[in-house]
Amino acid sequence: MDYYLSQAINGICQGSIYALMAIGYSVVVGVVGLVTFTHGEVIMLGAFASFYTFQLVGNNLIIGVIASFLASAFIGVFVFKICYERFFNAPRHISLICTIGTSMLLRNLAQIIFGPNNKPLLEVVPNRFFGQGVVGLTLVQIIVIATVISLSFLLFLFFNRTRWGIMLRAVSQDKTAAAMMGINVRLTSLLGNSIGCGLGGVAGMLLAIYYQTLVATMGGSAGMKAFSSAVLGGLTNIPSAAAGGLCLGIVENLGITISSASFRDIFAFIFLLLVLIVKPEGFAKKTGVRP
Amino acid sequence: MILEVENLSVNYGHVAALSGISLTVDQGEIVTLIGSNGAGKTSTLMAISGLAEKAGGTVRFKGKDITDLQPHAIARLGICHVPEGRHIFxxxxxxxxxxxxxxxxxxxxxxxxxxxxxEVFRLFPRLKERINQGGGSLSGGEQQMLAIARGMMMNPDLMMLDEPSLGLAPIIVEEIFDLILKIKKAGKTILLIEQNAAMALQVADRGYVLVNGRITQQGRGVDLLHNDEVRRAYLGE
Structure with missing residues (x-):
């Protein structure tokens, strides 16, 4: 029983990283209005940005968060310029395929520049344990969960309490009407895309700290997890995407408890399939639409 | 003259939606564009607000050439476009x-x-009751009110209303036209598009009749209302 409980705690912690990736993903998809497959690489680059920052200035978590956010937000600008800016009025699959190509480019560039091997990222957070027996939290887990919660809270405030937030949400709901209000749709989409990518970058840093390792190809599975979590939440609904990520993490970790750790992804994606079969719209309830 | 449209043309593919129309709107006026379906009324507004690509012609607003500006830049100058189909968030x-x-x-x-x-809630007390409700959960008439109210919040110099009475109950249509007169009294200039030609011409100072992308008649609202051709074509007599 203790073992299951501690696995559930691991699941919550891992799920909260997925949640942050999915929040970023939902922001991108919501504001830009086009699905992206570059998110995994954005996450990976955020992890590497924090890795080199830690080497440069020492293990300062706050500077790491800022560095990974800024680096990934910058990559977001790059992705926006290449994959979206010229294709807003084109069929959707063009920018979608463009994001797939960009993701391959970034991943292979990363393998050339950063090297193909796993890099260790040890002792960023001292190895401390709070709890009794096997049930308890490590300091890393506390930091991960706290970071995710505080970033989500900041994002919530930004989206719901500021005029920029209203502009971002207006653009995500109706680009034509937003332009009629005098909102610069292109600039606002660019900002939203960068915020979403920045959050993905921070998630990448948390992944690297949590697993104490990072590698140039980590984006593949991370991007798929982000995508799955966001799909669970209905793609553009931010709180539901976060819930989707949390569920995915918990299901994965409980799944490997009853089988083997190599089946991790099987549980995640079977769970996704089941949810989509039973409830194709995901967890999200369409708000504000008359039946 | 607050708005001057000269020789405006719009093409959709090979189809000409507007072929060289010219119209003017003076400060404080209500000007209406009437015409049947597909005459080019909505295309005119879309072209003025930059949402439809112009094939030719110029648009000047308060003396400034806005022909090639982006839609958001045009909106920022003080043109508010309340589109057909409401487009609320x-x-x-x-x-x-x-x-x-x-x-x-x-x-x-x-x-x-x-x-x-x-100010907006004084005109639309219904919206105040629903202030925290999602825009999409409102009824059709309320959504239309919200679209107009949102336009008034822009405090524009020119309001372009596209079919504000579309799909609304007759009693609400009357409310909407009362409101248009109230907005005029508040000193705003209005360019109005309507299927409901009789109503539109009654409130309008001047009107233009659009047929197949060309302006065929223009004049004072009351004159057009009593014009035989207009009566036959749009008022069913």
Missing amino acids: PALSVKENLIAGTVREEKISRQEIVRRMD
Whole structure:
């Protein structure tokens, strides 16, 4: 029983990283209005940005968060310029395929520049344990969960309490009407895309700290997890995407408890399939639409 | 003259939606464009607000050439386009929809937003009751009111209303036309498109009749209302 409980705690912690990736993903998809497959690489680059920052200035978590956010937000600008800016009025699959190509480019560039091997990222957070027996939290887990919660809270405030937030949400709901209000749709989409990518970058840093390792190809599975979590939440609904990520993490970790750790992804994606079969719209309830 | 449109043409593919129309709107006027389906009324407004690509012609607003400006830049100059089909933000609350109308002015104060909101709620008390409800959960008539109210929050110099009475109950249509007159009294200039030609010509100072992308008649609203050709074509007599 203790073992299951501690696995559930691991699941919550891992799920909260997925949640942050999915929040970023939902922001991108919501504001830009086009699905992206570059998110995994954005996450990976955020992890590497924090890795080199830690080497440069020492293990300062706050500077790491800022560095990974800024680096990934910058990559977001790059992705926006290449994959979206010229294709807003084109069929959707063009920018979608463009994001797939960009993701391959970034991943292979990363393998050339950063090297193909796993890099260790040890002792960023001292190895401390709070709890009794096997049930308890490590300091890393506390930091991960706290970071995710505080970033989500900041994002919530930004989206719901500021005029920029209203502009971002207006653009995500109706680009034509937003332009009629005098909102610069292109600039606002660019900002939203960068915020979403920045959050993905921070998630990448948390992944690297949590697993104490990072590698140039980590984006593949991370991007798929982000995508799955966001799909669970209905793609553009931010709180539901976060819930989707949390569920995915918990299901994965409980799944490997009853089988083997190599089946991790099987549980995640079977769970996704089941949810989509039973409830194709995901967890999200369409708000504000008359039946 | 607040708005001058000269020789405006719009093509959709090979189809000419507008072939060289010219019209003017003076400060404080209500001008209406009438015409049957597909005559080019909506295309005219879309071209003025930059949402449809212009094949030719010029548009001047307050003396400034706005022909090649982006839609958001045109809106920022003070042209408000209340589009056909309302285009409210369904997942923003009524209040947030109204605030979205003020974003064109970057330095607007909180008091000014509250003042404008009070003004809008005086005209649309129904919206005040639903202030925290999602825009998409309103009824069709309420959504139309919200679209107009959002336009008024922009405090525009020119309001372009595209079919404000579309799909509304007759009693609400009358409310909407009363409101258009009230907006005029508040000193705004209005360019109005209507299927409901009789109503539109009654409130309008001047009108233009659009047929197949060309202006065939123009004149004072009352004159057009009594014009035989217009009566036959649009008023069913």
